[in-house]
Amino acid sequence: MAPSLASSCSLVRATLVILTTVGCLSCLPSPSSGMGLPRPQPNLNFTIGVEGVVWCKGCRYRGYVESRDASPLRNASALLRCRRGHRALSVWNTTNTHGYFRIETGAQAAPFTSSNCKVYVPRSPARRCRVAVRPAWKKGSPLRFRRFVTLPGGLQGRYSAGSFTFAPQDSSKC
Ligand SMILES: *[C@@H]1O[C@H](CO)[C@@H](O)[C@H](O)[C@H]1NC(C)=O
Numbered sequence: 001m002a003p004s005l006a007s008s009c010s011l012v013r014a015t016l017v018i019l020t021t022v023g024c025l026s027c028l029p030s031p032s033s034g035m036g037l038p039r040p041q042p043n044l045n046f047t048i049g050v051e052g053v054v055w056c057k058g059c060r061y062r063g064y065v066e067s068r069d070a071s072p073l074r075n076a077s078a079l080l081r082c083r084r085g086h087r088a089l090s091v092w093n094t095t096n097t098h099g100y101f102r103i104e105t106g107a108q109a110a111p112f113t114s115s116n117c118k119v120y121v122p123r124s125p126a127r128r129c130r131v132a133v134r135p136a137w138k139k140g141s142p143l144r145f146r147r148f149v150t151l152p153g154g155l156q157g158r159y160s161a162g163s164f165t166f167a168p169q170d171s172s173k174c
């Protein structure tokens with residue numbers, strides 16, 4: 001539970017999360033490797049990395065996945081938007097051929113917690129597949145904590161924003 005509440009800026013909370021995680025790992029009979037968690041430091045803070053995938057439901061485009069009846073949409077713009085008081089942060093990125101995006105912040109995320117942030121895919125890049133199904137128009141997706149990763153620049157909290165699904169207005173016209 002603690003990691004899902006993890007914030008990007010609360011030093012106390014961040015340190016507690018790390019301690020808790022390390023504590024749990026050392027209790028497990030076969031701890032998963034590769035976490036590379038550093039020792040907690042008084043000035044510990046971490047940046048945000050959030051991932052998601054953008055789909056077109058019901059159209060057979062390149063990369064169509066039968067089990068989902070959906071095709072990945074590439075070159076879709078995704079926005080991480082954080083607000084807290086008068087502060088706001090916007091970071092964009094685009095999807096690759098698998099419909100996958102990852103938005104990473106730097107130290108500018110320090111004033112925000114993950115609960116201050118949402119991810120939006122404001123429009124579909126596919127002319128014939130542009131009705132927002134999930135989340136609905138203008139509704140962002142919250143960030144769900146996945147894990148910590150250690151990067152050269154420091155610790156990053158990795159979150160998922162889940163799937164963003166568009167559909168054609170008329171399924172006979174993909
Ligand atoms: C957080 O980390 C950034 C660099 O990664 C640093 O510039 C900033 O001072 C740190 N903030 C605190 C409160 O330690």
Ligand SMILES: *[C@@H]1O[C@H](CO)[C@@H](O)[C@H](O)[C@H]1NC(C)=O
Pocket residue numbers: 075077125
């Ligand atoms: C990606 O989308 C932008 C507009 O959002 C467009 O200008 C660009 O040509 C597109 N690139 C590809 C490879 O489709």
Ligand SMILES: *[C@@H]1O[C@H](CO)[C@@H](O)[C@H](O)[C@H]1NC(C)=O
Pocket residue numbers: 091092093094101102103104105
């Ligand atoms: C955008 O995505 C690319 C590929 O995943 C990544 O290397 C880059 O750091 C991302 N940029 C931002 C601002 O998140």
